[in-house]
Amino acid sequence: MTVQTKAKRAINKIGAGKMIDHSDIQSVDIQLAKLRTRFITHQPYRDLQEQFDRLLRRRRAVLSLDTYLEAKGIAVVGASGSGKTTAVNRLISRYSGQTDPQDRNAIAEIVSLQIPSPATLKYVGSSMLHALGYPLQRDKPAAFIWDQVRHLLRERRTLFVHLDEAQDLYSNTSPMARDAVVNTLKSLMNNKDWPVGLILSGMPKVIDMINVDDQLKRRMSIVQLKAVSVSSHSNEIATMLERYCQVAELAIGKDLQNCDFRARLVHAGANEFGLIIETVLAGVEDALLAGHAELGIGHFVTAFQRKSGCIPALNPFLASDYLAIDPRAVMGTVSFNGMLTESGGKHGA
Template identity: 30%
Template sequence: MIAADALLSTAAANVVNSYVPVTERDKKLASEVDRLVQIALSRTESHGGTPPREAPGLLVVGASGAGKTTAIHHILGRHPRLKNFGVEGELCPMISFDAPAPTTLLQLGRELLRATGYPIMNDPKRHIVWEMVRDRLRLTGVVAIHIDEFHNVTRTANSIERDQILATLKSLLNDRHWPVALLLSGLPEVVDFVNADPQVARRMRAISFSRLVAPVDVPFVGKIVVKLTSKATCPCPGGFSEEIAPRLIHAADGSLGILVEIIVEAIGHALRRAEPLCIQHFEDAYALRTACSRSVNPFAAEEWETIEVTRLLATTPQKEPAPGKPPRGGRKA
C-alpha cells in the first residue's frame, strides 16, 4: 500500500511539474525576453563603450488563467544569463514581484525594495523609498524587473497615483546612470494604462496571450492531454484526447492555465482509482472545482456549449437574474 501511494505521488508530481509550451507563442515570448535581457545586460558590459541610453520594456497581457506567469517564470528560470533567478538570498540581474493590492507609488516601491532583498524596518517616506530603490538596483546589479499582476495598479490606484507610477516607471527605463528594463504582465486592461503615456508605450513591445477556441485549438489541446497522461503513466484510450478537447476548452473558458489544471485534476482521479482516463474523471474534477450540479457540468450535460462556466454553485446553464430583476429581454411581472 505504501509503495502504491509513493508511485501515485510520483506520478502526480510529474504531471503537476510539467510545463506545457504553446509553440509559436512561447517562441515569441522567449525571443522577446531574451532581447530584453541581452539589451539590459549590455549596460553593465559596455567595457568603456557607449551603453544604451534607454532600457527596453515588454508588456505581456492575457485573461486570468491564460498561463502568463507560468510561461514567464519558466523562461526566466531557464535563461542562461539569469543564474539564481528566483533563488532567495542570491543575486540575479533580474528580479520579479507582484504589484501589491491596493497599489500606490509608495507600496510599489516598498515591494520592489523587498524583491531586492532589502528589509524595510521602519516607515520611510515615498521619495526616500524610491531613492533607496535606485541605490539598491545599482548595488545588487539588477538591470531588469518583472512586475506581475500589474492590473492591480489600474484597478486600485487613483488617477494621480497612476500618473505618478507611470512617470516613475518611465524614469527607470531612461535613467542616465542605471537604466532598468521592465517586463510588465497582467490583464488586458493594462494596455490602456501603458498607452496613456506615448513615451512609455514607445519603449514597450507587447505580446497578448489569446484564448483557446474550438475547433481551431482542438488538436493542440488533445496533444496536451496525451503529454500529461504520459507523464503520469496514466492510460488514455486512443482518440479520447481530441474527443474531450472541445468540452475542455469550453469548461476552461479558453484559458490555457485553467485547462491544464482541470486535466491534472482529472488525471489525479484516474490514478487514485487505477482507471484509464475517461470523461467521468473530468466531470468529477469540474464538479469539485465549481460545486455545480450535474446538469451544468460541461463534461456531463448534452448541451454543454450553452453552459456559462464562470460561476460557482451553478444550477442552471445561464446566469440567473438578480432578485427583483426580469430576465434579459423580458419584462418584470
C-alpha cells in the same frame, strides 16, 4: 437519454478500479506534483522568449560598451487562468543570473515580485527593496524608497524587474496616483545611471496603463495570451493530453479521442490555456487515485463536479448545451435567452 443517465454511464464506464493503500496514495501525490511542475510550451511563450532574449542581448551589448541606452519592456497580458504568470516564471527560471534575493552581495539580473496589497507606490517600493535583499527597517516617504530602489538595482546589477498582477498598480486609483505610477515605471527604464527593463504581467487593464502615455507605449512590446478555441488549438490540446497521460502512464480512452471531447474540455477551462491544463490534471488525478489504467470521460465528469459543486445538468462534460454553462461559476450557472440561472434554480433542476 437524460443527463443523469449520461452521468451514471460515464462514471460506471471507468469502472471501480483497484484499491490503493496509503503508500500508493503518497506515490500518486508525488507523481501529480511532478506533473504540475511540467511546462507545456505554446506560441505565446515562444514569442515571449524571443522578445526577452532580444532585449537581454541588447542590454548586455550596451553594458559591454559602457554607454547609455534607455531600457525597454514587455507586457504579458491575458485573462485570469491564461497562464501568463506561469509563462513568465518559466522564462525567468532559464537564467542563472537570477539569484537568491536575500543574498545582498550577489548579482541579480532579474528581480521578480507580485504587486502587493495595497498597491500603493510606497508599498510596492518597500516590497521591491525586500526583493532586492534590503527590507525597509523604518517608515520612509515614497520618494526616498524609490531612490533607494534605483540605487540598489544598480548595486545588484539588475537588468530586468518583473511585476506580476501589474494592473493592480493602475486600477482603482486616482488620476494623480496613476500619473505617479506611469512616471515611476518610465523612470526605471530611462534612468541615466542604470536603466532597467520591465516585464509587466497581468490582466488586460495593463494595456490601459500603457496606452495613457506615449513614451511608455514606445518602450513596451506586447505578448498576449489569447483565448483558446478548439478550431485553432485542437492539435495542441490533443498533444498536451497525450503528454500528460504518457508521463502519468495512463492510456487515453476512446471517448477522449474526438473533437467533441476537446471542445468540452476547452469550454470547461473557460477557453484559457492555464485552466485547460488544470482541468486535465484534475481528471488525471481522479484516474490515478482510483487506480485506473485508462483516462476516460467519467474522470472529467467527477473532477469538474467536485471543483464546481454543480449538478449533472450544468456539467460541461455531460450537458448537451454545454456552451450555455458558465464554467467559472461555483455551483454552476447557465444562460437562457441572455439570463443567468443558478444550478439550484428553475432551469437547473
